[in-house]
Amino acid sequence: MALEALKEVAKKILGSTSIDKKFVEDMVKDIQRALIKADVNIKQVKEISEAIKKRALSEEVPEYFGAREHVLKIVYEELLKGVGEGIEIPLKKARIMLVGLQGSGKTTTAVKIAKFFKDRGLKSAVIAADTYRPAAFEQLKQLADANNIAFYGYKGISAVEIVERALKSAKEDLIVIDTAGRHALEKELIDEMIEIAKVANPDYKFLVLDAAIGQLASKQARAFHEAIGINGIIITKFDGTAKGGGALSAAREIGIPIAFIGAGEKVEDFEKFDPQSFISRLLGMGDIRSLMEKVERVAKEEEIDAEAFIKGSFTLKDIYKQIEAMNKLGPLRKVLEMIPMLGLKVSDDMAEMTQEKMKRFKVIMDSMTEEELLNPKIIDGSRIRRIAIGSGTSQQEVRELLKYYETIKSVMKKMKKGRLPIKGLKIDL
Template identity: 40%
Template sequence: MVLQDLGRKINAAVADLTRSPNLDEKAFEGMVKDICHALIEADVNVKLVATLRKSIKSSVNFSNLAPGVNKKRLIQKAVFDELVKLVDPHNEPYKPKKGKSNVIMFVGLQGAGKTTTCTKLARWYAARGFKACLVCADTFRAGAFDQLKQNATKAKIPYYGSLTQTDPVTVAREGVDKFKKERFEIIIVDTSGRHRQEKDLFDEMVQIQEAVRPDQTIMVMDGSIGQQAEAQSRAFKETADFGAIIITKTDGAAAGGGAISAVAATHTPIVFIGTGEHLLDLERFAPKQFISKLLGMGDMQGLVEHVQSLKLDQKDTMKHIAEGVFTVRDLRDQLSNIMKMGPLSKMAGMIPGLGNMMGGMDDEEGSLKLKRMIYICDSMTEKELDSNGLLFTEQPSRMTRIARGSGTSVREVEDLLTQHKVMANMAKKMKGGMANMQKAQGAMQGRNNKQQMETAQKKLASMGQGMPGGMPDMASMMKMFGGGGGAGGAGGAGAGGFPGGGGMPDMASMMKMMGGMGGGMPGMGGMGGGRGRGKRG
């Protein structure tokens, strides 16, 4: 992904400076130059880059620095803050409300990915408890309704459209009226686009707006157009007066950085960015979180939201951890949950430090290694799955049987059991903390006063054990996978080095498990092997 390359280059420039023994003005100038080079390569407007350069330099004035000031920290903060300003439109988008009908209308040129993005957004809201639906008012493009119908069926989202009605205004009005009567909370209207900006397209947009009176109009824009995004968004703004933008195809667009910064210059909020073709490849855009993720500092808020939306069942595992227990079945359940979270590269980008550590790790390869570990667990008996792993030490022949049944090697089985042992030891250490978390959650649920509940949530957050909504704490899960260590420091380029990044969790164990970190997991080199089940014994 090109934006990841941009993040790595900026990160490398800052890291080189902070490691430099002579942190002087000349070294600082070199870092700023490298950052500006990287931004221009990502197609960010030259004038914006020049402004950024001036702002960073004015934020760190070497001649006026007081003695004892941490120069490294000051520089890192200046870079972070100025990059956030570069992509921040300083304008809040519309926030849909539960319990009422929120009509969202999509506009944009043909080929930008409107229809696919409509379904992605409907699914995103549905996963967060909204009653969402789709209306296809694109009667211009042949096959538009069929595409929306297929996407909506796959995402299990109700839809409305017509194969006979050619008037898009009539279809839009009828669809919105129907879903309003049925008390849908998110009604997304997909409109037609053209290959270029035409008077007919703009007239149609205005007519549909007047017919459905949307609460929010979103323009969908292809990220590959780069700096042209500013002119295009201004033209649509004058006609449709949209309130937000979704930028698509940022996964491979060399001009993605240009599109994001250009749109920010129009002071129109970007609400989401499309990061791929699948239904889950839609990420909420927030300037600070975007830059944090870009620089390898992660987006823990986004990760927590993602985990909550998946509604993963971790009750048994969390109950076991609270008791200081972690069975082989618990390990298998957590591996399955990781598989459900989506591409490993996407998840890694949300975890502080892990995105950089993964480097160019292939999603398919990492996913296959996880699957092989699940095959090993699937070849175990019920007794083995619910054990603490000691019976494998006492009866090594069990490992040979499991390896044959899962189409893997004895070495792979040993490595899985070693990983389980590490995590079981961590569960023992976490026993007290989990008990405190449950007490705090109980206190929250037993109080009606909103202020008291907020105080209890803050206490949970400060413990590093809690999370809004009473969901299992992702931080605990990450500690479990990573050994619980904290590796961040002010001088590093990872999460600890940047403001707001916190201490970077030690992800070495997790990376070994997934096959990263210098050659992968021992014994996992062969990608062959079936998934047969071993003899139950």
């Protein structure tokens, strides 16, 4: 998938040695290439990349971020603007009507939606209102049965009559109406959609769009919207195409939210569209925003002394604070994904550090004297033995902690010349 290239962009940002004009320009070009390849519409590519460039070159880096984090945040925010809103569907009684061209994925999606809400506690059902395709009835019934979803379908009557009859007997909370498509949006199809919508009075009319159509998504969505008025888009087959950006940008362009994304043939390959986590994942990171907020908050709380690093008087006490800060940040893996140096540069050694290990280190440091914490150089063999016994750990573990300290210290030294990645939090953790 072309958008995958954005992960590389994020990696480059976090791994960069300095964020200067040249870096920003190259980065913006990379982003443009990725978006264009993904079929995002050109106007939006321009808007997004210009906004990123402008902000990255002009904005002052906020106190609690380093330049890299700041630029990454800008990229994230501008991409987020580019996809627009999601849609919140409350867990209560609702009727959802699906429309879309033949083969776009309506029938599969009908069951995916029904299952999605069933998994969240609603009773759900599907209605087979496609009388156009001969096997449509069986296809939906089989899928519904396989997933324990109530199925309503009747043979020998019109689609409108099917919906009318089904709705009379269906008592489920969440009802999804699967309709027929055509190869193109023709009058007959439009008339039928309008008639069905009249008798069904759906709370949601969702257009099912095949991601593979790329830039054509915009024209198609517009046409359906004009014909019957849709209030959400479901993008399907996001797994199989490099062109998914086309459908994403179509939704934004027309101003219709994206409700769900289907990324596979299986019923489980389906998720509610959440712009923030979607973009975070495109950039290959956990939930960036919430993590950044946390980092900011913890940085403020801990007030780790930035001066100490600059002067190079980095002691075990800083490691101690670092570990405390880290505990507040939550799952280590997530933090490491986010934080540049540790995650990417210093890398594996530290990445492999488990939370458990951090706890052990803390215990070890609790058995050290103030003098040892402030001046780790004095910790010789006999002190190591004493500390190990006192903390109920092993000498090897104490040595490990000292080695960890040395590693971080040397990274800090190298960094002194550059900037501190996250001011305040310093070691970045």
